[in-house]
Structure formats: structure tokens, C-alpha cells
Amino acid sequence: MVIVVSLILVIAAALLYLGFYRRITRRLRETHNQLAITHIQLKDARKRAEAADRMKTALLQNMDADINEPLNSVAGFAQLIVEANASTTAEERAEYYKQLSSSTAKMLDIVGNVLEDIQHV
Structure with missing residues (x-):
């Protein structure tokens, strides 16, 4: 009788362990699959x-190279306009304004293209 009760207890413990083992194995498999997905x-x-x-x-490299030329041009022609004196003819000043306007438009175009490219990223 003691042997039968002991055998039943051993079988019950084995069944409990087996259920626990299956649950843990399933959880580990699910965790492993989730980690694999997360890794990917x-x-x-x-x-x-x-x-x-x-x-x-x-x-940034392209923008630096592209924007320096018109920016320097704008700064240079703006300085020429500021320093223009009586010896500067109206034609020369008109040419300064033309160059200033052209460089400003070029710079605005570059900045606009950069901003457009950034929005599409």
C-alpha cells in the first residue's frame, strides 16, 4: 500500500513537472521568436x-560648397553697394544690384531644394 501511494505521488509529481516544463518551454519559444523579430x-x-x-x-557637404559661392557673392556686392561713392556710376551700381539679385535667387533656390529634400526623407 505504501508503495502504491508513493508511486502515485511520484507519478503526480512527474505530471506536474511535465506540465510546468511544457509551459516554460512554450514561453521560452515565444520569447525567442519575439526576440528574433525585434532583432530583425x-x-x-x-x-x-x-x-x-x-x-x-x-x-551638408554639398550644401556647404553650393551655398558658399552665392553667399560670398551677396556679401561682396552688398559691401560694394554700401561703399559706393560718387565715383561709382549708375551702371556699375545697377550691375551690383543685378549680381546681388542673381546670387540671392541662387541661394534661395539651393535652400529651397534642401528643405524639399529634407521633407521627402
Whole structure:
């Protein structure tokens, strides 16, 4: 009788352990699958972030080169206009204004293109 009760207790304990083992295994499998999905999402996010960083760097380098020329031109012709004296003819001043206007338009176009590109990223 003691052997039968002991055997029943051992079988009951084994069944409880088996149920516990199955639940833990299922949870571990679900966690592993979720981690795999998260890992893929993180790799994708990292690739997008690296691509965005490369685009930002290229944009800044191009913008620096593209905007310096018209900006320096605007500053130079504005200074010429400020310093214009009686010896400067109306034609020369008109040419200064023309160059100033052209450089300003070029600079505004560059800035507008940059802002448009940023919005599409």
C-alpha cells in the first residue's frame, strides 16, 4: 500500500513537472521568436539610421560648397553697394544690384531644394 501511494505521488509529481516544463518551454519559444523579430526590426532601423546619416553628411557637404559661392557673392556686392561713392556710376551700381539679385535667387533656390529634400526623407 505504501508503495502504491508513493508511486502515485511520484507519478503526480512527474505530471506536474511535465506540465510546468511544457509551459516554460512554450514561453521560452515565444520569447525567442519575439526576440528574433525585434532583432530583425533593430537591424532594419540601424540600416535606415546609417543611410540617413550618410545622406545628412552628403547633404551638408554639398550644401556647404553650393551655398558658399552665392553667399560670398551677396556679401561682396552688398559691401560694394554700401561703399559706393560718387565715383561709382549708375551702371556699375545697377550691375551690383543685378549680381546681388542673381546670387540671392541662387541661394534661395539651393535652400529651397534642401528643405524639399529634407521633407521627402
